[in-house]
Amino acid sequence: EAQVTQNPRYLITVTGKKLTVTCSQNMNHEYMSWYRQDPGLGLRQIYYSMNVEVTDKGDVPEGYKVSRKEKRNFPLILESPSPNQTSLYFCASSSRAGVHGYTFGSGTRLTVV
Amino acid sequence: QQQVKQSPQSLIVQKGGIPIINCAYENTAFDYFPWYQQFPGKGPALLIAIRPDVSEKKEGRFTISFNKSAKQFSLHIMDSQPGDSATYFCAGYKLSFGAGTTVTVRA
Numbered sequence: 001e002a003q004v005t006q007n008p009r010y011l012i013t014v015t016g017k018k019l020t021v022t023c024s025q026n027m028n029h030e031y032m033s034w035y036r037q038d039p040g041l042g043l044r045q046i047y048y049s050m051n052v053e054v055t056d057k058g059d060v061p062e063g064y065k066v067s068r069k070e071k072r073n074f075p076l077i078l079e080s081p082s083p084n085q086t087s088l089y090f091c092a093s094s095s096r097a098g099v100h101g102y103t104f105g106s107g108t109r110l111t112v113v
Numbered sequence: 114q115q116q117v118k119q120s121p122q123s124l125i126v127q128k129g130g131i132p133i134i135n136c137a138y139e140n141t142a143f144d145y146f147p148w149y150q151q152f153p154g155k156g157p158a159l160l161i162a163i164r165p166d167v168s169e170k171k172e173g174r175f176t177i178s179f180n181k182s183a184k185q186f187s188l189h190i191m192d193s194q195p196g197d198s199a200t201y202f203c204a205g206y207k208l209s210f211g212a213g214t215t216v217t218v219r220a
């Protein structure tokens with residue numbers, strides 16, 4: 001089944017404790033992207049990647065890191081999480097042309113206390 | 114830095130009404146104009162999309178109209194139903210999304 005897999009689905013952590021949210025896709029998509037969703041603010045792009053070793057900042061990259069060492073994986077790293085990073089996070093992928101739309105993961109609900 | 118600007122922020126219509134959501138884009142290199150639908154607690158899902166070589170596309174009760182000269186595309190929900198109540202997003206270049214429109218259809 002074609003899908004984007006995010007883990008974990010739920011995470012509660014403490015301020016300053018490094019964490020990684022994983023994202024993996026099995027569709028051989030070139031494009032991958034991370035978003036955070038907060039009430040009333042829609043989907044804000046954190047980082048995106050157009051291919052292996054090619055990443056770029058989105059609208060709200062501060063406090064986040066990403067890497068794209070393999071085509072299928074695009075982890076989101078929070079080196080020192082803070083409470084303002086409490087949010088719902090989505091990973092998505094798309095073929096280069098995007099003709100079949102973006103496929104989203106199921107989301108990761110992160111709470112930083 | 115948002116590649117697309119979406120309006121309005123929210124809409125309330127009666128059942129059978131036609132909510133219309135607009136999206137303005139900047140980058141003319143983009144050649145794929147999609148709308149996504151999101152229900153609470155779920156990830157967005159592709160609803161309908163259009164290529165710039167056509168001005169309108171219909172899928173069921175959902176219609177996209179595209180205006181290349183104005184750099185805008187719109188979503189119309191015909192004969193809206195309470196089950197259409199959701200948040201709708203347009204998407205643009207480099208996988209950026211609009212801010213979303215919350216549509217509420219009252220019975």
